Amino acid sequence: MNYWLAGVTNLSELQLPLFDLIESLVEPGKKTASVQYHKKGWIVHPITNVWGFTSPGNKASWGMHTGAGAWICSHIWEHYAYTGDKGFLKRMYPVLKGSVAFYLDWLVEHPVSGELVSGPAVSPENTFIAPDGSRSQFSMGPAHDQQVIWQLFSDFISASRELNIEDQMILQVENAKTRLAGPKIGSDGRLMEWAEEFPEVEPGHRHISHLFALHPGYQINLEQTPELARAAKKSLDYRIENGGGHTGWSAAWLINQYARLQEAGKAKESLNTVLSKSTAPNLFGLHPPFQIDGNFGTTAGIAEMLIQSHAGTVHLLPALPEAWPSGEVKGLKARGGYEIDIKWENNELAKAVIRSERGQACKIKYQGKVIRVDMKKGSRQILKSSDF
Template sequence: MNSKQLWFDHAAERWEEALPIGNGTLGGMVFGRTHLERVQLNEDSLWYGGPMERSNPQALQSLGNIRELLFRGHIRQAEELALTALVGVPDGQRHYEPLGDFYVAMHHGDEGATEYQRYLDLEQGIARVQYTSGKTKYKREYFSSYPDQVMAVRLSSSVPGELSFTALFGRGSVLQWSPLSGALRHPVGFQSLIDRIEQRSNGDMIIRGRSGGEGGIRFCCVIRVTHEQGEIQYSGGQLSLLNADSATVLIAACTDFRYAKEELEVECLRRIDAASAKTYEQLLQDHITDYQSLFKRMDLHLEGEITDTSYMNLPMNQRLARLRAGQDDPELVSLYFQFGRYLLISSSRPGSLPANLQGIWNKDMLPVWDSKYTININTEMNYWPAESCNLPECHIPLFDFIERLQVRGRETASKMYGCSGFVAHHNSDIWADPAPQDVCLTSTFWTMGGAWLSLHLWDHYEYGRDKNFLKKVYETMKEASLFILDFLVQDPEGNLTICPSSSPENIYILDNGESGALCYGASMDNQIIRELFTRCIESTCILQQDQEFASQLQEALTRIPDIAVGKHGQIQEWSKDYDELEPGHRHISHLFALHPGSQINPKMTPELAKAARITLDRRLQHGGGHTGWSRAWILNMWARLEQAEHAHDNVMELLRSSTLPNLFCDHPPFQIDGNFGGTAGIAEMLLQSHGGEIRLLPALPKAWPNGSVRGLRARGGFEVDIEWSEGKLLHANIRACEASKVHVSYLDQHMELDFQSAKDSIILQGKEWKVTS
């Protein structure tokens, strides 16, 4: 088997074993069943209900009272008031919904399938299934094309005329195949969530429906089958192809989130017609060319000390079982890394919505946590690998979303808090809803979502050095800062502080034994403020504008509390040195300054780095890292602390304890941020570029003594290839996007490199670092 393939010797029995495909907007989960195939479908803009205005009109008049109560230590009263005055009205946002399911019932009888293989080819972005039934070999290929905006399923048989199947679209239930009647049927009691299914004269199946709720989003899906030989029949919403050699099923879908409702069918047919005008081979090649233009920018190869690598040919479920039994599998880490990149390419492309809690792959009409945008860590984590792992275009949907959040967040900032700028709380949805979500003291009243998201705009600039982009997005960063400037108040110690606040999503214990969630001046808030204000000040210098605003920010920074070390030697989580109710809590928000922030650094702030390590140790000793995304965050933090073996242990634990059979991350249940965080963490182990230098192999573990990586990106506009052997750097090739200088380090070696022009390449070789341009 190819080293970039996830393969299985059996069909998926449950959704968490199915293989994901996607083009940013249209996603599918391929089960690979021999008799009744199921491809579960999602369209990224099909969400329940329409937009709402949920800003609480009581907030502004109650804000002062809540602050006063918190400053005086009356936590319970402050929380009781917040639970009525600061929640959104209504308190919940919209949720993501599935598009439906495409079923294919094969007519080749009940003979047992042999020679079965199902695999996802990460090199080409294609899922494949093949098996033998009787004397006929059947093959299927599945992909979702970004250039053609259709999903394609190619079916073929080795014996002419032996391909016969019945296809049906369903929504809201799992269909059943009746071999006696030769038909697909819904279970008893099924209530359709589809308005209408009809067939055009050419055989196209056209499905129309809507999501639930008032003003629900309308959708249209069109399915067309083109075939070689054979005959198509249509009856009762089912399409049958009889006695063909091969066939291509094309699926297109869209919603009135992007198009007028009367244009939905026209748009789907336009896509289908354009795709049908191509041969299948051309459709496939266009998909591969587009996909590989992103995927092949990077390669990662990790070698362990074991010379027998026959285990690499085992099916994925057996490789994971072997790993859980304590065996080594460095190339599975490489595969997991590239799978994360594959998922980002497949769920976040220009023109799509950003990847939500499940990317785009969701089977439930009411998914856990609504499959929304949770912006107190999870959405941000989805995009940690975008820049470092050479997929900056995949970051664009998040930037588009931030623009919409900015517009709505201005209104919420004004109505609820009397502030300028824009605010977002800990959740949002398709409508970029910025108002508080849920009625939860540990998360609902946190106001730093817009500020944290705005830092992604700076990241994109810092990796690509595009001043035009920075000029475009500076106003967004500024508006996030303006809200903070207006929202800050003086606390009893004379500091500027965020109040009310919380440390997502933990609870502290007071000296009298009571517990609380609301506070003022949570450490995470101060760290985000420092990061954002500093980046805005840097932007004004680069753009040579807005110096007066920069001075305002600089002055405010002098009154923002510094990072404090608490009584356990840990980074203090709150403005007072409280103990946590859950010392092993999944969130480690007060280490934002370590990662993804840049204020804690083993070289520049060794005492804070030591305290961060103690913080991680305490969390893990008390059971931390028990959710997939939390384990991924911890991995990134150990990498930033240059603790190679701890980082590697967390990579292994992520794979052993928080990875489903199809390599999806398990929260539990499935949540995709752990995949993206895991990929970003592996990259951080091999290359870091915060703190004003490029650091080569900063956290290389003993388990990866030999290996190479190509195409990692570094801040400052650099691409880096690295090769190492026996745990030591062999050479590094660093390429610049513009004339610049950069400090590079490896272990105790340091060098300043001077790139005279864009696209210059400098190679560092050997122990003495021979430089070759």
């Protein structure tokens, strides 16, 4: 969460220390993969330190988060998507490949469906009621693990194509991706957190791990998977109705999630929650106590309300709330190498200035309409609402 804002707010260079950290985890992560799981590649769990700690944490509900390595690797492709730095992508490709190697070895075939599932694994940090009435965290194929692995495989395939790499492993990943158990909708219309419809111990849990595919991932979006997007919205609404979003970082994640669903009003409500209930007088984000994730996640969420580029188009003002009738933002970034200024008046786009850093066609979306603009490297395009 602390790095979600880096690309979109034009601060990608501040993300570089994260990649130094990820690289430093590979060698100890190989040992953890080998000794604790007897698997290839490398893995890290939710906590680490400068000494390369990669083993599980000391509590099952979060410490056995086997999807953590895939999640942290999602920042690699995101950084490239914003910057287009091929030197960086070449440097980090072996890291991606090593993480992929672990999950290829880790996944098992479900005995009934034949789909590939992760497990035994947890949905951080939630607990369910097992069929025998006991409380448990472990299951096969929890939604979160399936989603972060899908994202990792997608990013690895994209990186391989971008670097013109041909490898037998790429074919293995493409095949495994098609066999991954995907997001499922429960009988109540919500996105399922586990592969089976287990009742949650805490229906209003602060974590929304099973909605990674909506944000920061992109497996679920309104354009390509509208049914899953509706199920994700129902899950979000249910969490809040039962007391969810009660910590600073949790409410911050809700801003981003609702922005992806283009629910401007609900995104603004979550922003209000952060500011009124989870922000100290000095503007520090509160868990409570102080936890800076809320600050950075909220910043990312505000940017997500104003511009999105995860679904193949540059979407202007996708979740602009009525409470912001007029405003202006400068220097935001979109994936594909575009720097964008946006000005709006009376809740409508007044002007957007788009600068291309790479020189390629740009699909731009506003209020449901998409136009294509051919751009040269360093060129600038000015658009108004009447252009759509």
